[in-house]
Amino acid sequence: MSEVRLTVEPRTEFGKGAARRTRRAGKIPAVLYGHGSDPKHLSLPVVEFARAIRENGRNTVLTLDVAGSSSELALTKTITAHPVKNYIEHVDLLLVKRGEKVTVDVPVVLSGDPASGTLVTQDLNEVQLEADALNIPEQVEVSVDGAEAGTQIHASELSLPRGVTLQTGPEILVANVSEAPSESDMESDIDTEGAGVVEEASEDETAGEQA
Known part of the structure; x- marks a missing residue:
C-alpha cells in the first residue's frame, strides 16, 4: 500500500x-x-x-x-x-x-476467463481484513480462469499476503460460476413473460364485459 x-x-x-x-x-x-x-x-x-x-x-x-x-x-x-x-x-x-494492526475493507477483483458457456456472478465486492497499517493490500485478486459451472469460491479460499488475516466470515460466497443461459432459454423466458401480459389483459376485458 x-x-x-x-x-x-x-x-x-x-x-x-x-x-x-x-x-x-x-x-x-x-x-x-x-x-x-x-x-x-x-x-x-x-x-x-x-x-x-x-x-x-x-x-x-x-x-x-x-x-x-x-x-x-x-x-x-x-x-x-x-x-x-x-x-x-x-x-x-x-x-x-507504525507496526499497528488495523481492520479495513479491501476490494475483491476477479481475474481470468471461466470455461466456455459459463457465467460468473460476484457476490462479494469487498472483504474485511486485518493487516499492518503500512502493509494493507490494495486489492484481493480471485482467479476464475478456466472455472467450470458449479464452481464456488468462498472467503476462506482467498489467497492473502503474509501477515494479513481474514475478518469476513469464511463461509461467505465470493464468486459463483454457473451455466450461461442458452438462446432458447432466453427466448422461452420472453415468451413466458409475454403470455403473462396477454393473460392479464384478457382478465381485464372479461371483467369489463361482466360489468
Whole structure:
C-alpha cells in the first residue's frame, strides 16, 4: 500500500459557516482521532487528497505534516460527499502507528476467463481484513480462469499476503460460476413473460364485459 504525504493546517473555526469558508479556500474540513487522544481539527488540500484517494485507494496511508506539530500517520475512515454536487464536504481520519494492526475493507477483483458457456456472478465486492497499517493490500485478486459451472469460491479460499488475516466470515460466497443461459432459454423466458401480459389483459376485458 502506498504512503502519501500531505501538508495540512490546524482549524480553529468551527460550524457550517467556517466549513464553507474552508472549502472556498480549496481545502477540506477534517478531524483526526484515535489512540485516546483529543480530536484534531484539520484542513486538507482538496486536490492532493482527492488525487491520493483516486490513485491509491481509500486505504492509502497518509503522512500528515501538521503546521507547528510533528507528522502523524492516518487512514481515511469516512468521506462525506455532497449528495448532488459530489464535492467532498468532510473527512474523518483515523490515527495509526507504525507496526499497528488495523481492520479495513479491501476490494475483491476477479481475474481470468471461466470455461466456455459459463457465467460468473460476484457476490462479494469487498472483504474485511486485518493487516499492518503500512502493509494493507490494495486489492484481493480471485482467479476464475478456466472455472467450470458449479464452481464456488468462498472467503476462506482467498489467497492473502503474509501477515494479513481474514475478518469476513469464511463461509461467505465470493464468486459463483454457473451455466450461461442458452438462446432458447432466453427466448422461452420472453415468451413466458409475454403470455403473462396477454393473460392479464384478457382478465381485464372479461371483467369489463361482466360489468
